[in-house]
Amino acid sequence: MAPRVLISDKLSKTAVQIFKDRGVEVDYQPDLGKDKEKLLEIIGNYDGLAIRSNTKVTEKVIAAATHLRVIGRAGIGVDNVDIPAATAKGIIVMNTPFGNSITTAEHAIAMIFALARQIPEANASTQAGKWEKNRFMGVEVTGKTLGIIGCGNIGSIVADRAVGLKMRVIAFDPFLSDERAVALGVEKVELEDLFRRSDFITLHTPLIDKTRGIIDAKAIAQMKDGVRIINCARGGLVNEADLAEGLKSGKVGGAGFDVFVEEPATENALFGLPNFIATPHLGASTTEAQENVALQVAEQMADYLVKGAVSNALNMPSITAEEAPRLTPFVKLADQLGSFAGQLTETGITAIKLEYEGDVAALNVKALTNAALAAVLRPQLQTVNMVSAPAIARERGIAVEEVRREQQGAYENYIRLTVTTEKQERSVAGTVFADTKPRIIQIKGINMEAELGRHMLYVTNKDKPGFIGRFASLLGAEGINIATFNLGRQAAGEDAIALVEVDEAISDDVIGRVGALEGVVQAKRLSF
Ligand SMILES: NC(=O)c1ccc[n+]([C@@H]2O[C@H](COP(=O)([O-])OP(=O)(O)OC[C@H]3O[C@@H](n4cnc5c(N)ncnc54)[C@H](O)[C@@H]3O)[C@@H](O)[C@H]2O)c1
Numbered sequence: 001m002a003p004r005v006l007i008s009d010k011l012s013k014t015a016v017q018i019f020k021d022r023g024v025e026v027d028y029q030p031d032l033g034k035d036k037e038k039l040l041e042i043i044g045n046y047d048g049l050a051i052r053s054n055t056k057v058t059e060k061v062i063a064a065a066t067h068l069r070v071i072g073r074a075g076i077g078v079d080n081v082d083i084p085a086a087t088a089k090g091i092i093v094m095n096t097p098f099g100n101s102i103t104t105a106e107h108a109i110a111m112i113f114a115l116a117r118q119i120p121e122a123n124a125s126t127q128a129g130k131w132e133k134n135r136f137m138g139v140e141v142t143g144k145t146l147g148i149i150g151c152g153n154i155g156s157i158v159a160d161r162a163v164g165l166k167m168r169v170i171a172f173d174p175f176l177s178d179e180r181a182v183a184l185g186v187e188k189v190e191l192e193d194l195f196r197r198s199d200f201i202t203l204h205t206p207l208i209d210k211t212r213g214i215i216d217a218k219a220i221a222q223m224k225d226g227v228r229i230i231n232c233a234r235g236g237l238v239n240e241a242d243l244a245e246g247l248k249s250g251k252v253g254g255a256g257f258d259v260f261v262e263e264p265a266t267e268n269a270l271f272g273l274p275n276f277i278a279t280p281h282l283g284a285s286t287t288e289a290q291e292n293v294a295l296q297v298a299e300q301m302a303d304y305l306v307k308g309a310v311s312n313a314l315n316m317p318s319i320t321a322e323e324a325p326r327l328t329p330f331v332k333l334a335d336q337l338g339s340f341a342g343q344l345t346e347t348g349i350t351a352i353k354l355e356y357e358g359d360v361a362a363l364n365v366k367a368l369t370n371a372a373l374a375a376v377l378r379p380q381l382q383t384v385n386m387v388s389a390p391a392i393a394r395e396r397g398i399a400v401e402e403v404r405r406e407q408q409g410a411y412e413n414y415i416r417l418t419v420t421t422e423k424q425e426r427s428v429a430g431t432v433f434a435d436t437k438p439r440i441i442q443i444k445g446i447n448m449e450a451e452l453g454r455h456m457l458y459v460t461n462k463d464k465p466g467f468i469g470r471f472a473s474l475l476g477a478e479g480i481n482i483a484t485f486n487l488g489r490q491a492a493g494e495d496a497i498a499l500v501e502v503d504e505a506i507s508d509d510v511i512g513r514v515g516a517l518e519g520v521v522q523a524k525r526l527s528f
């Protein structure tokens with residue numbers, strides 16, 4: 001039977017044609033994204049779901065998607081898809097990481113000009129017959145400083161265009177290498193510096209814990225009077241209430257927003273404020289970008305559904321059908337090692353080393369290295385996947401080393417990942433037993449044997465009597481159920497590690513209190 005795909009958001013008809021040409025049945029319902037109940041009702045009938053940002057693929061939708069094998073996002077952001085839930089169900093999530101980036105960068109540049117010359121207001125006034133020539137006094141962008149927060153795919157294109165406009169471009173991005181900054185012609189700066197020096201600020205990061213509210217009242221207070229702020233990335237990067245105050249007081253000279261905390265944004269504290277320009281999430285809405293993403297997503301999804309080929313997947317490596325059975329458990333291990341290290345890494349990475357020992361060294365370790373790299377980079381780059389990870393690592397000046405050797409220790413197969421940052425080196429190793437389940441067997445040289453679950457707590461401490469009791473009592477008092485408890489230590493009284501699986505995500509408050517326990521050096525929540 002031919003695979004069936006549902007397109008639940010507005011996509012270029014090119015996608016429909018490509019699916020048909022490749023032998024995939026397609027159901028085009030461009031407004032379904034708005035109708036949550038209907039989506040839940042019919043999703044069980046499809047093998048593939050093609051979306052943009054209107055369709056929210058929640059845990060509930062995934063639970064109802066009994067036959068779904070692939071979700072294809074015609075665009076970049078996948079924050080409307082519950083990827084862990086999809087992964088847990090074996091559903092591949094793909095996106096089209098570059099198809100709309102030029103278009104979105106151009107929208108940000110358009111916002112810069114619209115703000116500099118108050119074009120929307122001047123247009124409204126002129127067409128209302130007012131001819132207010134003396135009311136509108138603009139600024140040149142030439143020679144002005146543009147601060148870019150997040151200099152990845154889109155931020156880099158904005159930088160390139162702004163350099164062409166003779167702007168001075170400065171960028172804050174903890175993962176931007178010095179070499180890449182030089183190549184882009186931007187000056188790499190700290191965030192406070194960017195706030196202090198910029199005439200225009202544009203945001204191009206994903207919305208993650210670290211970037212939520214990255215511009216708030218405190219940040220605005222540090223900025224130049226009359227600063228202009230552009231957000232064509234994700235609602236929530238700027239605290240909307242704080243920006244509203246800034247616009248009202250005149251501290252902020254203007255703001256151009258394409259994205260909002262609540263979308264569709266039919267009401268918002270920013271609407272109607274002086275020099276505030278809004279567009280309804282149009283960043284990717286050009287004919288060219290929509291053709292690109294529709295064509296690409298349909299080809300990728302059809303290739304997977306018909307031939308089993310995987311590309312641009314965010315939760316699955318690209319491997320051929322022949323290699324799959326042997327590699328799969330090791331890909332999972334490499335992904336876990338990378339994810340573990342990536343979630344603990346907070347500064348720029350300079351090197352990543354993968355050591356393969358025993359049986360695994362004879363396999364196609366490229367796929368494993370790519371899986372580990374993608375997982376290391378994933379907490380910072382929402383669009384990274386097995387395909388793009390090596391290029392992104394290269395672009396960011398991260399030295400990647402692969403070492404293969406014969407079995408030396410007790411394990412038949414062994415993978416060790418070492419991540420070097422500007423501040424430290426961290427290694428984590430694992431193996432796959434005959435049951436094909438990956439295990440973590442060494443962290444920072446300390447031996448243990450742990451399986452990773454969805455919600456984990458990683459604690460480093462000084463090995464002293466009483467710690468385990470205090471720690472377990474705290475979790476117990478909070479009603480947090482411990483699923484597995486793994487301990488390891490350097491030697492009696494020295495550095496020790498606890499890796500604990502719990503049944504639900506732990507709150508910031510509990511993490512803070514674990515971190516404050518006597519003897520604890522670091523406490524971190526990890527999720528897999
Ligand atoms: N408005 C639209 O229609 C539209 C269209 C496409 C993409 N987007 C959004 O634009 C954003 C950027 O997309 P992209 O393709 O350039 O992504 P990307 O992953 O290529 O780049 C994101 C950059 O943010 C950086 N970053 C991560 N954490 C940071 C932090 N704490 N501070 C500063 N920088 C940080 C990363 O290092 C990376 O360089 C995403 O949020 C995406 O969803 C919006």
Ligand SMILES: O=C(O)[C@H](O)COP(=O)(O)O
Binds near residue numbers: 074283
């Ligand atoms: O992440 C993206 O690609 C953009 O936000 C575009 O979203 P859209 O496809 O809904 O316009």
